[in-house]
Amino acid sequence: MASNFQIVMFPWFAVGHMTPFLHFSNKLAEKGYSITFLLPNKAQKQLQHFNLHPHLITFHPLTIPHVDGLPDGAETASDVPISLNHLLVIALDRTRDQVEAIIKAKRPKIVFNDMAHWLPQITRPLGIKTIHYSAVCAAGIAIALVPARSFDKEKPLTEAELAVPPEGYPSNTVVLRSHEARALSFISLPFGEGINFFERITTSMNESDGLAIRTCREIEGTFCDYIAGQYNKKVLLTGPVLPEPTKISLEERWANWLGQFPPHSVVFCSFGSQYILEKDQFQELLLGFELTGLPFFIALKPPNGGGSTVEEAFPEGFEERIKGRGVVWGRWVQQLLILEHPSVGCFVNHCGFGSMWESLMSDCQIVLVPHLGDQILNTRLMADELKVAVEVEREENGWFSKESLCKAIKSAMEKDSEVGNIIRKNHAKSKETLVSPGFMTGYIDKFVQDMQELVMI
Known part of the structure; x- marks a missing residue:
């Protein structure tokens, strides 16, 4: 049946969304499904090396x-600062005619999307099912994007209201602090023409025929059940859907540099492809790493207001002081391969959902410095619910000091640290579950079965 089962994927135009959609497409292609993947023209080159089944997964560029x-x-x-995402989503909405023409020509059984709340208006008259696929954590959806979260369009939620979990929320630990609620306030801001973020996502989830989340019951089962009850829909789980192990080796210069340090001694830091620090925050981060006395490898984009290279934004004398034990790199690195290197013992990250799973699958201690709304919610899950990570303490303004960063890294890394031993034990237990034989394939097999049943309804 799979060979006659056409699927269309239409993710939000961000690497952190397109990539998990493509990893998921690879898993479905392994089962013989044919997929048309809609994406911006310039994203094809970025993503093509992730397409493991080009005979079954066809990229269809949108203008x-x-x-x-x-x-x-x-x-x-x-291509844009986060502050302009509300305009980029207007561009996504204006591809509607192109998307409709493709769907009418392809006649898929199912269309997966996450931001195009208008897709069911196209698919329903054609007898095509729509699945809202969330590549963010279920705990975050459950606290911010459910009908129980009362919302008046004319009166945005206050920080105090956002900090209170919605009725029936299944956790006493995944709760927001004031500066975190402030970061979550984007859900009430315009996100498109005449619509805000909350309305866009909840409309898509309400109108879709099914909901799918890139997670597993072992990590977020209670949150998935809560979402299913809120939307009165079955929630299909794909599991973590991690990329296949690469046959490429770590770049020789980094392999050689890391190879000079003892096992599990190097701290690696990366904050993803989109977020850019301000110069003062960037400098405080570097000074915090210097303060640890540990070897470190930092991969971050040059900060705002700090010049075109990371070196231009270094604190005075920093480069000389950390020579031989620290690297700060301003361009892309092979993150997964660095995490697999035996010398790397700690991963300091922003807790984007991709990095969250990558850190869980690694043997590194985990230190979290979230910046944006979904990253904060992922952090609450990792640090408070699962207790597999240490979060860097924030000041009232939402930022951290070099001392608090140093303290968090040391508490995770030092062998006699009580906190470090707790997260190491819990992390090892979680990883053991995730890498157990048949775990990943079991989720995909069950998902395929549920997807087939949804089409038959």
């Missing part, structure tokens, strides 16, 4: 219309 206020040629979230 992204210009929207006033967007830089010329902007097509993905990597």
